[in-house]
Amino acid sequence: MNRAVSHNDDDVRHLLEEAGLQQTAPLEASLMALRTAGHEPMKTAPSPELLAFIGPAAAPKSLPESAPESSPVGQVIPLHRRRTVRGAALGLAVVAATGLGVSGVAAASPEFRAAAGTAVEQVVGFFDPSDDGRQPVPTTDGKTGESDAPQQPAGGNPGDSSGTGAADHGTAGSGTEAEDTSGGSRPADETGRNSGSGNPAEPAPLPEQAGNGAIKDPGSIPSEAGDAAKKLLEDARGTQPSDVVPSLPADDVVPAPGKPGSDVKDVPALPKDAPAPNQ
Amino acid sequence: MSSALPDDVVAAAQSGDAAAFSRIYAALAPGVNGYLKVRGLEDHEGAAQEVFLTVFSRIGSVHGGFQGLRTFTFSVAHARYVDDVRRRARQPQVSGYDPDTDVRAVDSAETAALDALDATGIGQQLKQLKPEQQEVLLLRVVADLSLEQVAEIMGRSTGSIKQLQRRALLKLKSIVEREEALV
Secondary structure, three states: OHHHHHHOHHHHHHHHHHHOOOOOHHHHHHHHHHHHHOOOOOOOOOOHHHHHHHOOOOOOOOOOOOOOOOOOOOOOOOOOOOHHHHHHHHHHHHHHHHHHHHHHHHHHOHHHHHHHHHHHHHHHHHHOHHHOOOOOOOOOOOOOOOOOOOOOOOOOOHHHHHHHHHHHHHOOOOOHHHHHHHOOOOOHHHHOOOOOOOOOOOOOOOHHHHOOOOOOOHHHOOOOHHHHHHHHHHHHHOOOOOOOOOOOOOOOOOOOOOOOOOOOOOOOOOOOOOOOOOO | OOOOOOHHHHHHHHOOOHHHHHHHHHHHHHHHHHHHHHHOOOOHHHHHHHHHHHHHHOHHHOOOHHHHHHHHHHHHHHHHHHHHHHHHHHOOOOOOOOHHHOOOOOOHHHHHHHHOOOOOOHHHHHHOOOHHHHHHHHHHHHOOOOHHHHHHHHOOOHHHHHHHHHHHHHHHHHHHHHHHHHO
């Protein structure tokens, strides 16, 4: 301690003079103690990275000669976080909770179901303006298919479609005039009243049930659809040549279901080898 | 001023001379280690070696000979100390609670380092100074830096450093004289 004080006495004295203070023994001793405490030699050898600069041969002799310890740091294995799995699980949980909540609300209040149905109809009407969103797409039973149903006029309404089916029943195999007439704007109450389907809002009946176009012989039409076809033909006679439209048999000759005095109850089935109506 | 080296050693180190690196390390490492130790770094020797890694990797940009290298070295050491203070603020040490050793009212690591100097009493004396006054005294006494060099490191003017040094020495003198009177 005394040796250190004597060795660095000039530096401390210069510091005190620079600050304009008178040198006192206690203050000088404190400063020398601080100086000595801050000048202790390094106790550890330089690291391998530092030795790359210094070089093993040029290492300071004041340092311990013990070889630098091998790096205690082992191979670092990165930790793979399952962020993807965690995100998918969270997303699934959120979707499930949302579904449960919505289903619970729907089960609790019927108004919610009505509002949801209205909203769905509005959305469907928005994307399908042909229906004007007033009525959903007609759904039929399993026997009614889009490919089996007769084609409807583009501008037709549900009543027209029913009437069209009735006209087709009566004018099966009678030529294009009747089809053109039936494709017009005749109201459903005129053309579809005897079609057998009853409700004009329902889709057209199946071809095999009504015998639409399957029977080549007009005289063999057994249903009351012939009445409607007859009226259509009568209407068409004013604008069409009479020889084009074949004559129909009398009503008393043709038995029909539902007709007074007729024993026929149901529409007879079509022969199985009959061609398809659209073929 | 101890362990001063000629300026050509710095030039030799800039040219890649390993012996020059070794001489620079032997001359400056004790001061850097002492500065970091008194400032309270836990692994002050490891931090000192990291300081020299930084200095040696950037030695090509050093100007001003050996004094410029000394200033740059303690600038890096000062930045290292600031980083350590920030790291401790972000990641405080986790340990079991012991009421007898609860030192949360003070800077724990720095206090522990200064307590190591209590054999001479300088640790307790320094703790009564302001942090900036401590910094000036450490850089002037431990690192052997001039007023201008300390001003450059702390980012202040030379006059303000001189005032800080004067006030620090006056307060340290009053503390020492009071302790002497009590004894």
